[in-house]
Amino acid sequence: MPTIHIITDADLDGAGSYFCLKQAYKDNTLTYSVTTEKKFIKDVSYFKFEDYDLVIICDLNLKPAEIRLCDLKNVVVIDHHAEHMELIDSYKNAKTIIKDYPSCTKLIYDNFKLENKFNKNQKLLVKLINDYDSYTLSLPFSKPLNQVFWTYTGDRVKKFEEDFGKGFFGFNSFHKNALTIVETKINNFFKEETIHGGSIKIGGNIYNVAGVVVSFSPNEIAERIIKDYKVDFVIMLNLKGKSVYMRRSCDCPLNMGKLAFKLMDGGGHHDSAGGTLNDSIINITKLLKPLNEK
Numbered sequence: 001m002p003t004i005h006i007i008t009d010a011d012l013d014g015a016g017s018y019f020c021l022k023q024a025y026k027d028n029t030l031t032y033s034v035t036t037e038k039k040f041i042k043d044v045s046y047f048k049f050e051d052y053d054l055v056i057i058c059d060l061n062l063k064p065a066e067i068r069l070c071d072l073k074n075v076v077v078i079d080h081h082a083e084h085m086e087l088i089d090s091y092k093n094a095k096t097i098i099k100d101y102p103s104c105t106k107l108i109y110d111n112f113k114l115e116n117k118f119n120k121n122q123k124l125l126v127k128l129i130n131d132y133d134s135y136t137l138s139l140p141f142s143k144p145l146n147q148v149f150w151t152y153t154g155d156r157v158k159k160f161e162e163d164f165g166k167g168f169f170g171f172n173s174f175h176k177n178a179l180t181i182v183e184t185k186i187n188n189f190f191k192e193e194t195i196h197g198g199s200i201k202i203g204g205n206i207y208n209v210a211g212v213v214v215s216f217s218p219n220e221i222a223e224r225i226i227k228d229y230k231v232d233f234v235i236m237l238n239l240k241g242k243s244v245y246m247r248r249s250c251d252c253p254l255n256m257g258k259l260a261f262k263l264m265d266g267g268g269h270h271d272s273a274g275g276t277l278n279d280s281i282i283n284i285t286k287l288l289k290p291l292n293e294k
Contacts, residue, residue: 002053006032007044008157009059009104012149015160016105016129017058017078022161023122024112034157037267038243038276040066049074059104061267064090078111080104083257083267102134121167128168135219135271144171144179147217151178186217190224196288197229202254207232211285213239219272222247229291235284237277244281247272 004025008014018032035043037060049055049072057070061081067090070077075094080101088098101107109115109126118126132142148171152159163175171179197210210231214221215238222234226249233248233256244264246256248271256273260266263284266275 001027001029003029003051004031004054004056005052006030007047007055007057007060008032008034010034010036010156011059012129012146012160013103013105013133014059015149015157016103016126016133017108018157019161019165020105020108020112020114020126021056021058023114023117024108032157034155035060037061037063037066041069044069058108062087063265063267067091070094078104078108080107081257081267081269083261102136103130105133106130119167121169123167125164125168141168141171143220144175147179147182147220148175150216151182182217186220186224189214189221195225195229195291196285197231197291198288200284200287202259207252207254209233209235209284209288210291211235211237211288213237215240218245219247222272235281237281237285239277242277243274244277245272245274 006018006021008018014034022030040060040062052074054074054076056076056078058078060079061084064087067087071091071094073093076097077091077094078097080099080103082100084098085100088096097107097111099107105126128139128142128145131137131139132146137143149156149160193212195210195212197208199206200209208231210225210229212221212225212234214236218236222236225231225234231249232252233246233254236245244266246260248254248256255270257268257270260268260273260275263280264275264278266273268274
């Protein structure tokens with residue numbers, strides 16, 4: 001029986017990708033590990049690819065240095081980030097399934113033709129993950145599902161599978177309590193923290209931008225800042241993790257993925273992106289003034 005190892009991203013879409021791949025390869029011996037684009041080189045440098053018949057890397061927007069580490073004949077790379085598509089020709093040995101898709105979970109679901117292998121609640125779970133990762137938010141439970149995922153500690157993928165492996169049937173009392181705590185935390189953040197803002201010039205155009213230091217619920221906080229302060233996009237700094245996350249308003253024409261790549265060798269999607277905190281980002285935030293004095 002072939003041995004298969006999955007290396008997936010640490011977020012909800014990464015967990016969903018593993019969930020789908022587990023179904024696709026349910027007759028095989030399957031193991032997994034979790035990483036991020038920021039930690040990929042460190043985590044994979046000593047990984048023994050030769051110990052497995054197949055290694056699947058999914059939902060990770062890899063750069064050239066990272067591609068060189070995993071461009072092997074027993075590797076399949078599955079991803080949905082637009083920037084990654086531009087680097088497909090960099091792979092000489094690995095097989096690639098890299099397409100511009102709303103989520104990696106849905107890409108795997110469609111590519112492996114899993115519709116007939118899933119029950120209706122598992123199909124709903126895929127729809128919820130896809131709805132959140134694309135940030136369409138047309139389904140009422142997609143945002144709270146992501147919030148529940150980030151309340152897990154330790155191995156989030158394992159805990160997510162334990163709770164939702166049979167599909168989405170709603171939230172239990174633990175989930176509901178966790179969601180209440182998250183909502184309270186977000187409300188307290190806006191009562192206690194200072195939001196900075198100002199105008200900056202990018203590519204000959206002026207954009208209104210907000211900046212904030214935050215280490216949790218970045219999408220929910222950015223969404224509220226955009227609504228309350230009418231800015232084009234938000235820069236969120238996680239000082240402990242030395243990372244940056246950006247999200248734009250629906251009316252902003254800027255491509256966040258390309259902007260993140262330019263400013264900090266990061267990446268992401270049109271609507272949101274991230275990278276490593278550096279001098280370029282710090283210099284931008286120095287231009288911002290308090291919008292809500294505390």
